[in-house]
Amino acid sequence: MFAEFMIRAFLSGLGVAILTGILGCFVIWRRMVYFGDALSHAAILGVVGAIALNVSVYFGVIALALILSVLLFTLTSRIQEADVILGVFAQTGLALGLIGASIWGRGLSIEAILFGDILAVGWRDIIFIWIGVAVILGIVLWRWSNWITATLGDDLAASVGVNAKHESFYLAALLAIVVGLALKIVGALLITALLIIPAATARRFTSTPEMMAVLSVGFGSAASAIGLWAAYVFDWPAGPSMVATAAVFFGISQLRNAV
């Protein structure tokens, strides 16, 4: 029988897979991969900041990620090179985070921040994550039609009364929250993997955006469960095992296409 910490790990892994599975589809469709990367790297600064200010790590990470997505949006609409700005923010956030960690983060494990520590997840974390799942799923369902329309083009969206710029911002803010919730589980370096790999796998088998989102959640959940099981059995690190399992699914899906 699995130990209780494994049950907690499964529950939190499932919650994160649901969130990253759905948001990951938009990350792929709207070419936001680099944006997700920048958010998660800079989120390290949020962890350290939360410790320094003695507030909840979730609060610190989500607040920082939200501030960052506002900044990115206001800057990239005025300045051309979005990828340059993203790169500056990502690496600066990482650097400041590591400096901060050396000042305030006594006993703080950098490895846990970078790669996550799903086996140390407590019931409080699980409650946070599942509240996040409920709220974010509600918002996604509410905005779904608008987001699909905005993904097809700004002018098409405008013609039916949807402001694509606003919708992009809501989407970015939601992505920031998901990064914040997932940071403790898979770590800053591997969040992007959980956003893009299950969604990219699902693309092969689907013909509508709705099917892709559902299947992406399916692949993400399976990868997180099998990855955790492998981590338990072979004593591998948990987050990387989940990502590696997702990558195996992706590889098989590509083979299917080639045959």
Place this chain on the structure above:
Amino acid sequence: MTDLISLNSVTIGYDSKIVLRDVDLTVKRGEIITIVGPNGSGKTSMMRALIGALVPTTGSVSRSKSLRVGYVPQKLNVDHSFPITVRRFLSVPKRAKVEKISETAALVGIHDILDQQISTLSGGQFQRALLARAIIDTPALLLLDEPTQGLDQNGAARFYQLIAELKAKLDCAIVLVSHDLHVVMSASDRVICLNGHICCEGTPSVVSSAPEYRALFGTGTQGVLALYQHQHDHLHDETCSHDH
């Protein structure tokens, strides 16, 4: 006739460059307006003002209450990573009824490609899919941005023919932007020539049955195309004037 939408002395500028100056345009119920102009003449900006994608720098856009607009964009960002069938696309932005989908698909002639991915369609099929989506909610105003770009002359003629048929069935007004300065849809009630401002306005002259015209437009276009004779009473000081 009631006014559906009007541009009231609209000027549009980006940064310090003005692309459209002091344009007045009123679209009335059921009329077909073709807007022609060379590249950079402000056609796209005018279209974007009509659909509400941009707010004019000065002037205003007034629409009749609860005006339903069907918009056929010039292109769409459907890349291969975004799975969407023609059937699903017809439910953008809101879910369309099954009967409505088959009815519209039959009208536009895309019933056999409803389950194909948008990203795999040919140019003509793609234009029809865009058109089907735009008319599925029975708009009072149909806006088309260079819908025949990328189609050959026969393809364009067939597309205009389809628009004329739809117009009769749907009883909607149509505003059509075209980069072709001289050949327009013959059903146009008005042709507006744009070049930073409204250069001239008139009606198309129906293409005669003279053999040289037939040769020019190919066969089988069945009088759906017409010539537009520009009558400019002014000269442009810049080099933007086009050949007449």
